[in-house]
Amino acid sequence: MTTPSSTHHLSDGTDAPLVGFGTYPLRGEEGIAAMVSALEGGYRWLDTAVNYENEVEVGEALRRSGVPREEVRVATKIPGRFHAHDLALQSLRDSAQRLGLEQIDVALIHWPNPSRGLYPQAWAALVEAQREGLVRTIGVSNFTEEHLARVVDETGVTPALNQLELHPRFPQERMRAVHERLGILTQAWSPLGKREAPFEEEAVARAAATHDVTPGQVVLRWHVQIGSMPLPKSATPSRQRENLDVTGFELTDDEVAAVSALGRQDGRLFGGDPDTHEEM
Template identity: 70%
Template sequence: MNYGNETEVGEALRRSGVPREEVVLTSKLPGRHHGYDDAVASVHESLGRLGVEQIDLHLIHWPNPSVDSYVEAWRALVDCQREGLIRSVGVSNFTPTHLDRVIEATGVTPAVNQIELHPYFPQEQMRAENERRGIRTCSWSPLGKRQAPFTEPPVADAAERHGVTPGQVILRWQVQLGAVPLPKSATPERQRANLDVLGFALDDSEMAAVTGLARPDGRLFGGDPDTHEEM
């Protein structure tokens, strides 16, 4: 919702001619709607703007721990799922502590935890925590935005060996980690390239080299889920 594009996404979906069942439609619950009733109303508002009867995946955007209402927000999403308004429920930027609280409170495990994940911040521990709970890791800013390591030797050399772009190497690295990367591009040619990462594979040494680009804290803007909040 905070991206302000639900109306446009819904219109694009209708104009595309692509069958609805072939599109995974995802939206997020903003921090200002973490109260139970507000969260339920927010889901209905998203459905109205999108012009659909069901959202495929709805995520809590950030836990906002100082407000400490994310458990109630999770209860609301779970209930909306039970009513058929949402197909799958998930979270974004949750730590193991946040995950365990919502699971213990409802008995429902998030399908997805969307986290910052790129070569400078590969999140090995958090990926393992997600996997241990049966949660799929989804990567935001998977290329690293303006800090994308396209010229770093592990990426550039692998791109040359496989005859692909540096961006494709990073996205292939993401896929082989078991993550679902969500790259952003407004260029059709680059969008097509971003999808074309299944025709080659990185070997173990190439995977390790890209992961080895990790920095002590490679976050793009200091978005620590224990302190960073968005409303």
Template identity: 45%
Template sequence: MAEIPSITLNNGVDMPQVGLGVFQVPSEQTRAAVTSALEAGYRSIDTAAVYGNEAEVGEAIAESGVPRDELFVTTKLWNSNQGYDETARAFERSLTKLGMDYVDLYLIHWPVPELDRYRETWSAFEKLHADGAIRAIGVSNFKPHHLDRLAENSDVVPAVNQIELHPYLQQVESRQYHAEHGIVTEAWAPIGQGSGILEDATIAKLAEKHGRTAAQIVLRWHVQLGNVVIPKSVTPSRIRENLDLFGFSLDDDDMATLAGLNRDERIGPDPDAMNIR
């Protein structure tokens, strides 16, 4: 497989453009999935406190023999742990479960407007970053107006915003905002997570044209847009397939065709309505 390209974040840290996501991967399957991914050449793994599998991610990494400094590990702070002091305690729990001294990227999982603590939470993130426990800090599921509010009392711009993004929800406004402010767009559910995208007739035609799978077409679209992607799988053959994106490219007509699939349809909750639980 071709080498995975990296994207340089706004603080100079390099992040692989393709990683493995372990959302909804049961803890008993996580170690095998991460092991398969590392063997296939992945060097970025995305987990979260609420996924309940940080320990298994850490175990697989420790057993892999891959040097820690060659890896990019992301985890996230859950909603109920927002707040300055709570964030520091939650982060230490995540580090302990991962069995690591630092993480490469730490994200506020949701803005949770009803709680209205993401600004003080961000202050705690800034402190943890300054102390060297996190190489880069960012957010997840933030809309432009949440990012604007975050900027009111902080000079540190999030390095990444991880948002739901796929052909049926293309998030044009957010992607434009990120580009203007030096924030990397990272897509969760990049291939639609059971939404029917992989059965879409238009994508099927492009897959036939290029001799690729529908998933590879969609992931290649993300890569050419400049998004970071973290497709989830526990199947070794599909884990390898999802990384095999660099031996072909989509032309301008292909990209325009995929742009025309946007429906503004969400799979997950609207960030303005997500509650604390």
């Protein structure tokens, strides 16, 4: 049985908590309130992106929460329209300004958009930004094994993390093995599965009853035990607390396997295959 440590250690020497907080589509005063509540409830990793149009709110929530700056890691993402080298650097500077931060804790390439072929330029810009101190941790999102190989080949620098669609209906077994081999942390977007959340599935419902927790907690605990860092989003304070409270019980190997068995080849939520789906 896996006994996960309470923290992920990234290849660049920084740490990440077991569970982070997804901020899309939290915006405006309501969004700030939800993020402040998440920070007060104990979240220490906020996931945003230029395209979520809420970096100002994330920065504001950070300041209003009163949580010491050094305790929280804010991750943002460069959108497809800024992949060209100089535009990528500009995107990072603009993000830092909107967030109100001197240094961006974590910056990722949001989608590889392979048909445009500019993601290696965006990666080179991230490597430069890290050397200059504008960004602390650099990584990618929605990269396949091929995209990872290309950026590593061209720069000699391996992304510290890759954020992927990952939930019980799409467990990403192959990419998790690739990450393990390359020393890359796997982060999970839509970790609960959104409208396809498997809360009624026997594997999840039974484990929830056995451990006296909610189905959501079973799914998030499953992430922790397979080495994935989930980024659940919730605007509801009680759910936020529930989603963070996943260290007081442990699933058996059989329970983990039963949840993984819900996986399907076509289990993606909206067909977001990074070889073909592109976002600008």
